[in-house]
């Protein structure tokens with residue numbers, strides 16, 4: 001590319017991964033992140049299939065293993081905490097619902113951020129407010145920094161992407177809501193999880209989960225519920241906590257204690273789940289990456305892999321040609337089949353994850369018990385392997401400067 005200055009909006013998973021690979025290819029990269037510092041929150045995310053291969057090519061796998069969270073697997077529990085079904089981590093060779101390398105999202109974000117630092121300029125606490133493209137580049141206006149010119153702008157700013165809104169159109173045109181809201185937070189509530197990611201379903205489409213964190217005594221909690229669209233202020237955390245408290249009032253298992261712990265949680269995160277679907281991931285000199293372009297939702301367990309693989313492919317294609325149009329077309333050709341496979345929801349979709357009735361909850365447990373038995377075990381193993389994998393091209397990306 002003639003103009004080698006690239007702006008990446010979003011310093012989550014996809015953004016720093018792209019900055020790392022672009023740095024290796026010799027581009028000059030600026031990352032703008034709305035938060036004042038790298039965002040630490042989140043539960044464990046899976047590092048498997050092609051996502052794990054990219055992490056290995058970045059030289060991060062050993063470090064990822066060091067900070068990964070030991071878990072036995074996932075267990076469904078009833079109101080009294082009795083296991084009704086389990087899925088051990090090794091059930092599908094470490095490639096299943098709980099994968100062999102489960103790493104806290106914040107730990108992975110930090111690894112990627114550190115890896116990207118040499119040569120990358122970060123603008124924290126800022127955001128893009130306008131994009132103006134012409135034949136030679138993009139003039140970018142920021143909320144706080146002075147306007148600047150870039151050869152390419154990449155939106156890696158998550159499912160509510162500002163870049164996508166500016167260059168492609170309103171969020172409602174591209175986000176398909178799953179009718180599911182989810183919240184996550186960290187607590188040190190003394191729960192005896194025994195190393196299991198425990199999940200409790202209550203009638204009404206409520207899901208309460210608790211899984212071990214990395215630090216001793218740390219618990220990662222999740223509360224999700226099914227609902228049609230609800231109006232709320234995305235910046236008002238207290239109001240969001242109240243929504244959760246109201247929805248889960250009266251639910252069994254450890255819910256009352258978790259709700260009490262939620263009140264003080266510093267890293268509370270609340271969001272509707274929705275898949276992002278676009279016919280094209282670029283418009284001229286503006287491209288989308290990760291959740292901004294093809295969010296699959298946590299139900300698939302593949303969002304992180306999509307972000308890592310997308311970053312590698314986008315940087316590789318840009319490095320391979322001097323023409324951004326060719327590179328962006330190739331990026332799309334390589335990624336599209338992988339994204340389509342990864343966006344397939346598990347059986348039952350949102351209803352399978354958050355059943356509404358007591359009968360459907362019992363069926364969910366029965367279905368999970370059958371997963372590790374013949375013939376489902378073989379069928380699912382093939383599905384997991386297919387969804388998580390892609391034949392990764394080898395790009396001419398030199399070692400880090």
Ligand SMILES: Cc1cc2nc3c(=O)[nH]c(=O)nc-3n(C[C@H](O)[C@H](O)[C@H](O)COP(=O)(O)OP(=O)(O)OC[C@H]3O[C@@H](n4cnc5c(N)ncnc54)[C@H](O)[C@@H]3O)c2cc1C
Pocket residue numbers: 009010011012013014015032033034035039040041042043044045105126127128156157158159160161162163184269289290291292297298301303304307
């Ligand atoms: C705090 C947090 C916790 C999460 N926890 C989980 C989890 O527990 N389980 C799970 O499966 N997935 C979780 N996710 C989503 C997961 O990280 C992504 O699905 C996946 O890794 C793809 O990464 P991404 O970089 O495309 O998006 P993200 O990881 O969402 O990163 C997007 C980044 O863009 C930034 N951003 C947003 N808007 C703007 C803007 N206007 N200007 C500049 N920057 C902007 C955000 O602050 C964020 O840092 C979480 C995301 C966040 C932000």
